[in-house]
Amino acid sequence: MSYTAPVKDMLFAIEHLADIAQVAQMPGFEEAGLDTAAAVLEECARFNEGVVAPLNVPGDQNPSSWKDGAVSTTPGFRQAYAQFTEGGWQGLQHPTDFGGQGLPKTIGAACVEMLNSANLSFALCPLLTDGAIEALLTAGSDELKSTYLEKLVSGEWTGTMNLTEPQAGSDLALVRTRADAQPDGTYKLFGTKIFITYGEHDMADNIVHLVLARVAGAPEGVKGISLFVVPKFLVNEDGSLGARNDVHCVSIEHKLGIKASPTAVLQFGDQGGAVGYLVGEENRGLEYMFIMMNAARYAVGVQGIAIAERAYQKAVAYARERVQSRPVDGSVRGSATIIHHPDVRRMLMTMRALTEGCRAMALVAAAAYDAAHHHPDESVRRDNAAFYEFMVPLVKGYSTEMSLEVTSLGVQVHGGMGFIEETGAAQYYRDARILPIYEGTTAIQANDLVGRKTARDGGATARAIAAQIEKTEAQLAASGSEAARATAARLTAARQAFLDVVEFIAGSAKADPNAAYAGSVPYLMLAGNLVAGWQLARALLVAEKLSGQGQDDAFLQAKIATARFYAEHILVRAPGLRDEVVHGAASVMALAPEAF
Amino acid sequence: MSYTAPVKDMLFAIEHLADIAQVAQMPGFEEAGLDTAAAVLEECARFNEGVVAPLNVPGDQNPSSWKDGAVSTTPGFRQAYAQFTEGGWQGLQHPTDFGGQGLPKTIGAACVEMLNSANLSFALCPLLTDGAIEALLTAGSDELKSTYLEKLVSGEWTGTMNLTEPQAGSDLALVRTRADAQPDGTYKLFGTKIFITYGEHDMADNIVHLVLARVAGAPEGVKGISLFVVPKFLVNEDGSLGARNDVHCVSIEHKLGIKASPTAVLQFGDQGGAVGYLVGEENRGLEYMFIMMNAARYAVGVQGIAIAERAYQKAVAYARERVQSRPVDGSVRGSATIIHHPDVRRMLMTMRALTEGCRAMALVAAAAYDAAHHHPDESVRRDNAAFYEFMVPLVKGYSTEMSLEVTSLGVQVHGGMGFIEETGAAQYYRDARILPIYEGTTAIQANDLVGRKTARDGGATARAIAAQIEKTEAQLAASGSEAARATAARLTAARQAFLDVVEFIAGSAKADPNAAYAGSVPYLMLAGNLVAGWQLARALLVAEKLSGQGQDDAFLQAKIATARFYAEHILVRAPGLRDEVVHGAASVMALAPEAF
Structure with a gap:
């Protein structure tokens, strides 16, 4: 398997x-x-x-x-x-x-x-x-x-997001695709969209493109963007498929990874205009698109966890099977499987801890999403919404960046075999590389974290999370086990580093935006690191409580060991990240653009 | 260009x-x-x-x-x-x-x-x-x-290193290729070697394979390995090329990167035995091979710097040309080239600082190599040899690991375009991935650093280097500029972290080898980080001294800014690495192999 x-x-x-x-x-x-x-x-x-x-x-x-427009x-x-x-x-x-x-x-x-x-x-x-x-x-x-x-819900038809154009990537203000209103209330769309994942394929009968475009006379910038449904095949009144719409795939990209997923260049309106249907109101397209984006950002974060898990499993399997060198502690007399070597263990533990930490963070965020949408009490919904909104850039940004580290370690565990494509470890390394880029690069996530999620409420949500973490520290202290104490110490240091950064960011976002945004990605990495480590610390407490009671002791002991490893090897990066943000802003922008 | x-x-x-x-x-x-x-x-x-x-x-x-044995x-x-x-x-x-x-x-x-x-x-x-x-x-x-x-010196013929076999990678004790002594003093070799870079190609008239093999009756393990010259074509007495030798390329690998370089599987002796000539004495092959390895390890470190430099140049060019979004500080009213955005600057500065830091480290190590071989004073030669030997795992290990970070950032600066193969940034990301693997993985370098370079002399060389760094800190303090003071503070903290680690490693390498080797790679990363940062700190002092005197002021100011950035954003990783090594060893090995 x-x-x-x-x-x-x-x-x-x-x-x-x-x-x-x-x-x-x-x-x-x-x-x-x-x-x-x-x-x-x-x-x-x-x-x-x-x-x-x-x-x-x-x-x-x-x-x-791709051949003749078909994929x-x-x-x-x-x-x-x-x-x-x-x-x-x-x-x-x-x-x-x-x-x-x-x-x-x-x-x-x-x-x-x-x-x-x-x-x-x-x-x-x-x-x-x-x-x-x-x-x-x-x-x-x-x-x-x-x-x-x-x-769409049945999966009979599939959907796409059409945002990017050659000149408009992170900056959607530059979108140029045009939508002309028609007398019947529909629109005709003209333009080119690039990087459209599954923009064309043969797995479903119809493809429902959601497309950002500008209606004539709309304001400049992001306030003049509307959202349209542009189906590949028009839909008759009875729900059956009608005429082919004027949206065509002119090519697909040759990519570093995720090669099986077609990344299409779509041309709208070359034959008179692609029929589009306005979603909601004109000029509110970005707002709607953010609904899709937010769901997709969370999901891309989960992609990071997913590829990390698979890379981890492959690395463990290889480390269990590959025989090479004697253990340094003499525990095996001849050559041993490499899982006996401390650095291989360090790599596997790093992969495991990062993956489990990010998974725990993502699932806790998911529960907050559920509460934000379903809890009967409005104030509970509001608190959970704030928590979830804060988590989205962490789940997306941190989990995808960590997937680069994990898939790279996955190659490294394989040694020379890792570099050979047939081994398969390299595919994860290549596939993962898109994750910190699409659906908003890590910098875009970090801008969101700095601006909308931290500066806007003066750091209140961030401090509320820190207060929850402090409670976990107290529980760890109460446990008193060696693992709990070791974990508590790193969690405290990381939380304090986080609070220092929050104060700096909240204070400087308006007064000195270059300083705040120079530290945006280190801030995101610190926050993601802390929250993932916090969840593992909670897991450690649960595992300690449950252990000795049932048949899951091996699993629970492993959870404790993993949580402690995370604290001792990954949470310890937090103070360095704090120093970068709080004391390193000036040197980021010190070199003039022409001096590079 | x-x-x-x-x-x-x-x-x-x-x-x-x-x-x-x-x-x-x-x-x-x-x-x-x-x-x-x-x-x-x-x-x-x-x-x-x-x-x-x-x-x-x-x-x-x-x-x-590859076709029919020819490449x-x-x-x-x-x-x-x-x-x-x-x-x-x-x-x-x-x-x-x-x-x-x-x-x-x-x-x-x-x-x-x-x-x-x-x-x-x-x-x-x-x-x-x-x-x-x-x-x-x-x-x-x-x-x-x-x-x-x-x-070979003219390049008319090329050379190879034949170490690896399917079962023998990092662990050369497992080499099985056999060398049978012949009455005429030559040997006949039989076996399979894999991962032989340029093991077969069409760029030179002859290929001189240096091959590790075992003579019949040799001791087990690494003490029974001998080194042989096995030319692709035998050489006549007059120096002209003679018969084709019985070494053949049976396939080349399909790799993640460095695709143009053929990585050969070589078969020795399928047609009666490949003629080989013993190098030096029997059973001393590993010792001689280490001569090649040490030269090659340094060179692979330089490869890391080289690919980082090229990735940096490409990223800068793209950041200067790609227009996207307004700067957060309002310095440009419309959309600007992305080099104006703080996080792009942070990425470019990180790439630049790491590259320049490792280059400085490698060139200083090279000068030590020259002094170790050419200085008339024996004690100077000895000190420089010790320094150079200490540097080899850092140049190899740290520069190649940093090349992964730099080439990954290079992709990230390009956004979605970075993932498209035609852009070219992805090639550097793929190519670089072999560097921390071949010529000894990072773990192998780290073992060398822990065992032969630190524990063997009780940390004396490491402490001597730290003492030199302390002098640079004093010079920075004497300078008194803001950049010098900022740099000195981080350098001091990193040096102290390094000394803590040296003490831990020297003390535990024998008593608790698992603990020492669990921290080997973080130790290497800390040491490399420190030495590269130290060299940039020296560069800062030189630049301050020279600036204002000539026409190179822009270059000198850039050097100061880069050195300070390195200190504030990269040297600050050192204390976290120290904590991993000194306080995190137990959790590396805590999880039993079967629990992964």
Whole structure:
């Protein structure tokens, strides 16, 4: 088996850290307790391990290809996608009104991780469909909803996000695609969009493009952008497919990784205009797009965790099998499997700790999302919304950056074999490299963290999180075990570093924006590091409490060891990051642009 | 121009940090002063910028290929290699006795960097030849020397290192290739070697393989390994080429990067035995191989600097040209080139500081190598040898690990375009990934640093280096400028962290080897970080002294800004690394192998 879903670790986090029992008390989630989570995860694991994971290497070796405007996906993808839709996996988190299963994100996020571990390229198609569903649910008219949502929720049709243009990437103010209003209330779109994931493919009957464009006379900049639905095939009144719309894939990209997922250049309106339907109101497109973006950003963070998990599993398997050199402690007389060597252990523990830490962070964030949307008490919803909003840039930014470290270590564990493509470790290294870039680069996440999530409320949300962390420190101190004490010390130091940074950022974001934004990415890395380490510290406390009681002792001891490793080897990066932000801003901008 | 050699920065380091004037006072180097360095570097830059660099992308797109035992290199490589040999570049650092130019490593290392920046894949061929020359110079008989050295020094023939076998990578004790003594004093070799860089190619008339093998009856393990010369074509008494030897390339690897360099599987003895000539004495092969390895390790470190430099140049060019978003400080009203954005600046400064820091470290190490071999005073030679030996794992380990960070940032600066292969940033990311693996992984370098370089002398060399660093701190304090004070503070903290680690490692290497080796890589990263930062701190002092006097003020101010950035953003990682080593050893090995 090339991938074994970490169901036990996921359920541990879902039960003890994300507190699924609380989620199951919220209206609409009455059936979504731990038993449901376990059943769904087991079924999801079976599907992804058996059907999707085996297509990961073939997808890399025989990527999607373009011919005469049509894109053929890797052999096997069509069939696997059909099984995906038949299993109802696309609708897992979507409303039952449109055929979904209405499960909480706390469960759905674990399923998203499995799908991405199994096959990052394959998983991107459903990921984009999720975003389209979110946008239509929030801002679509009843007509748009009734025309598109059921087909998207079932996965029969897939969705895309059309933001980027050659001159407009992070900067959407520069979008030029034009939408001309027609007398019948529709629009005709003209322009070129690039980097459109699954912008064209052969896995579904129709593709529902969500497209940013400008209506004539709209204000300049981001306030003049509207959002449109542009289906590949127009939809007749009876729901059947009609004429081919004037949107065409003129090429796909030759990429470093995720090669099986077609990245399309789409041309709108070369033959008279692509028919588009306005989503919500004119000029509010960016706002709607952010709904998709926020869902997608969280999901891309989960992609980081997913690829890290798979890289970790592969590295462990190799380290268990490869025989090389005697252990330095003399514990084996001859050559031993390399898992006996301290530096191999350090690498594997780093991979494991980062992956489990980010997973715990993501699942706790998912529970906050569920509470923010479903809790009956408004103030609880508000607090959870603030917490979740703060987590989105951390889940996206930190988990994807950590996936670079983990997949790189995955190659390193393999030694020379890691550099040989057939081994497979290199694919994860290549695939992961897009994650800190798309759906908003790490710098864009960090800007969000600095501006909207920290400076705007003067650091209040950040300090509230720090206060929660302080409570965990007190619990660790009360435990008194060596592991708990070691963890508490690093957590305290990291939290204090975080607070120093929050104060600096909140104080300087307006007064000296260059200084605040010079430290934005180190701030994000510190915050993500801290929150992931905090969740592992909570896991350590739970594991200590449970251990000795049941048959899961090996798992619980491993959780304690992993949490302590994270504290001693990863949380310790926090003070250095603080120093960079608080005492290093001036040197970032000291060199004049022409001096580089 | 896709690459511009950083001649000015190299000469600055050669003059002020490596102190070429001192080198030029040593016997044999009388002509090798700053003027010679400048002339050689200018000529070298012209050749590499004009001839070698343009082949870098073609080499990636159209790699070496294998057919029926023959390897065809990328079109253009043959011709460029001919120009390389005609220019005498292979012999730059080799003895004039065999046709070389006998220049110091202090100059040669800069030339090696340029060749590798221009084309990592191409440069590997001369790099391996250098190693073969070193081994023959040190241990070869007069006959071997007279048969092979001139042809190798001219570059007419190329060299290889045949260490690895499928079961023997880092662990050479497991080498199985067999050498049977023949009545005429030659040997016949039988076995399979893998990962042989330029093990077969079409750029030279003959290939001189240096091969590790076991003579029948030799002791087990590394003490039974001998070194042999196995030429692709036997050499007649008159020096002309004779029969094809029984060594054949049965395949080449499909790799993540450095695709143009053929990585061969070589089969020895399928047709009766490959004729081999013993180098030195039987069973001392590993010792001789380490001569090649040490030269090659330093050179691979320089490869890290080289690829980092090229990635940096590409990222700067893109950041100067790509227009996206308004600067946060409002300094430009509309969208600006992205070099105006703080986080892009942070990334570029990180790339620049790491590259310049490692370059300075490598050139200072080169000067120590020259003094260790050429200084008339034996105690000076001994001190410099100890310093150089300490530097080799740092130059190799730290510079190659940093090249992963720099090439990854290079992709990130390009945003989505970085992930598109045609952009070229991804090639550096792929190419660099082999550097911390071959010629001894980072863990192998770190073992060397812990065992032979630190524990063996009880930390004496390490402490002597720290004492030198302390003097630089005093000079920075005396300067009193803001940049000097900021740098001094971080340098002091990093040095103290280093000393804490040295004490821990020296104390535990024997008593608790798992604990010492668990921290080996963090120790190496700390030591490399410190020494590179120290050299930039020295550069800052020189730049402050010289500034205001000549026309190089922009360069000198940039050096000061870069040194300060390094201190404030990179040296600050040192205390966290110390904590990992000194207070985190137990958690590295806490998880049992079966619990992963």
